[in-house]
Amino acid sequence: MRYAQGGGLTAERRRFRERIRYEAGERFARGERTAAIAKDLRVSERSVERWRRTWRESGMAALASAGPPKLPKLSDEQFTELEKELALGPAAHGWEDQRWTLARIRALIARKFRLDCSSAAVWRLLHRHGWSWQCPARRALERDEQAVGLWKKDVWPQAE
CATH class of the missing domain: 1.10.10 (Arc Repressor Mutant, subunit A)
Structure with a gap:
């Protein structure tokens, strides 16, 4: 799983990633190559290419963090x-x-x-909140629990 179960990143982690994008933006302005930026910042070239396209289309401000994800509707x-x-x-x-x-x-x-x-x-x-999908157990309508118990007690040990 990519993020903690609560979802999203901490504010500190968002600021850290934003600083990396800003540093990449400064290097775009200096005309540095994608591969060199990716290697120095220890990120994928694909990420740097995506940031460069965003920077080229919308400027440095577009590299800012989008902020925390939306809060859940229920408290x-x-x-x-x-x-x-x-x-x-x-x-x-x-x-x-x-x-x-x-x-x-x-x-x-x-x-x-x-x-x-x-x-x-x-x-x-x-x-x-830790809930998960559960599949209901299938039971035959004709199932006789007493007969099953007797079978497990008497027949099953002999089969082993």
């Missing part, structure tokens, strides 16, 4: 409240089965917090 307190709602299960919120889908969580967020967000944003929010 930590709201997410804690959402987790409590998720723990109640989908049936408590009007759905027939016990599966949480991104669309259902999105609808719950819209109802509870009056926020509209995409399914991708819901996935990122859940992932940021």
Whole structure:
């Protein structure tokens, strides 16, 4: 994974990368070659080429950091409240089965917090807080747990 689970870079790391781009911009103005700049700054030539094109089209100001990524729509307190709602299960919120889908969580967020967000944003929010996708176990309707237990106890040891 490229970034920490929380996403994005720290302010210090953004400033560091910005200084590298500015140094490259100064060297573009002096007419230095891409390969030499990349080697000295310890970055890829592709990055230097991209920065040079940006510098040529929009000037030195375009090499500035774009700033931190957008903050999540739900605060930590709201997410804690959402987790409590998720723990109640989908049936408590009007759905027939016990599966949480991104669309259902999105609808719950819209109802509870009056926020509209995409399914991708819901996935990122859940992932940021350590939630992961789970596949429900498939069980036959005719499954007899008592018979399975007896088989494991009596038949399986003999098969080994």
